[in-house]
Amino acid sequence: MSRDSNEVSDRNPSPPSEEFANGNGELLRGDSIGDTVFSKHWVFTSLMTLLKAVENEDEGKTDGEKEAANLSGIEIDSDLENDLCKLWDMTANEDVSLFLQEWKSPDMLLSVIAKTNAPRVTEICMGILGNMVCTGSISKSLSENDNLVTLTLSMLSGRDPPTLVETCRFLNTALSHPGSANRWLTFIKEDEEVFQNLAFILQSSTNIDLLHNTVDLIDLILDSSDEITEKWSSPSLIDGLVEAFKQARSERKSTLSVILHTIQLISVTSLGIDCLVKMNETIMPILAQYISDICEEEVIAIKDQKRALASSIIVVNSLLRDEDKVSKILFIDSTSKKLLKNLLKLFQVAQRDYKRELSQNSGAILDNDVDGNSNNASKENETNPVAVITGDCESSHNASEGTAVDSTTQLLLSSLTSFARLLLDLSVQNEDVQEALQDKFEEGKDITCLELLRELLDST
Structure with missing residues (x-):
């Protein structure tokens, strides 16, 4: 194709x-x-x-020519x-x-x-x-x-x-x-053939324009209908999304964002999360690779990738909620342990961005309130702004546009906060998690992953 x-x-x-x-x-x-x-x-x-x-x-054509x-x-x-x-x-x-x-x-x-x-x-x-x-x-x-x-x-x-x-x-x-x-x-x-045809395109096409439009269409359909999302959450769709991810990774970054959001939509259904857990050896590598591609840059720049990163982390969080599979999902090898450290790096960057945006924008919101043009934005922020990011990711996603911090920054930090808390809970009962968290965060530094994790949570 x-x-x-x-x-x-x-x-x-x-x-x-x-x-x-x-x-x-x-x-x-x-x-x-x-x-x-x-x-x-x-x-x-x-x-x-x-x-x-x-x-x-x-x-003028013969039957054979026709x-x-x-x-x-x-x-x-x-x-x-x-x-x-x-x-x-x-x-x-x-x-x-x-x-x-x-x-x-x-x-x-x-x-x-x-x-x-x-x-x-x-x-x-x-x-x-x-x-x-x-x-x-x-x-x-x-x-x-x-x-x-x-x-x-x-x-x-x-x-x-x-x-x-x-x-x-x-x-x-x-x-x-x-x-x-x-x-x-x-x-x-x-029409069951609609799903079959879309899944086939994802699994077989090498045309990046077609892959992008197909993923866009699937994402829109799933986002518009919970019934279809539940029905379409299957290994064939996940396989297709993974293949499309591999094809788009080097050609069009915007397509990756849509693919990751589609996987996130699948992860909120019971059938979908079951499929993702069973296929963790297929899913985790692309999530880890996407995050690694960003974190391995000399300067970690996440401005245009916050929503896609949040989708990746939300899926990781969903997979980790299956306690029986935790060791196989996150701590199976050195690559997975590297994912843990990259997520901690992102936590640091997201927290820094959040605080910078809060500092830069809070004054502007208060000034607008004095002029009577705030549309109640400042009133919405009379409560602790950090409270917005300590709940579930969906509430962060739906946070008011009038808040001092961009909604994508809130969403990313919320997903990372959920990841950190979930990891701490798992460390109490899972030896593999405990062992991984005792690793040094960076060579030449004394702080462990666990110590950094707690430090980041305390300052959120």
């Missing part, structure tokens, strides 16, 4: 200009779509040309492709999308998708629909079209990476609209 990601990202040319003006440069206002310079006539002509080309795809085209796909005329790309680019304009919706163009595009054997045509049609669905009213209307919903979900079984990229982008956008999300989720719950 591989294809150079640049081929996907650079495919749309700029919108045309000469088609929409006469020889003197005056706009053809009567033919313009809304307040744009785009021509209604040009759009209709392009769509009719597309329909005719698709209808004639099998013209079967071959159905299996391997066909190329399309370059002029038609250029015009379709222009139309695709134009639909980024809301007036153009609304115009196409008014003239029932989505039904026509669905007909083309269902009939064509040209992967490029299918990709462009999905790209156009993906732009149209960005408009809320269009998204709601499309979600009520059963044929569109069913066909779109079935396209996840395809094997053309660019088309899958656009299909996942379409679904991501549709599920992001409150007015259409529930209907899509209903269909997804009832």
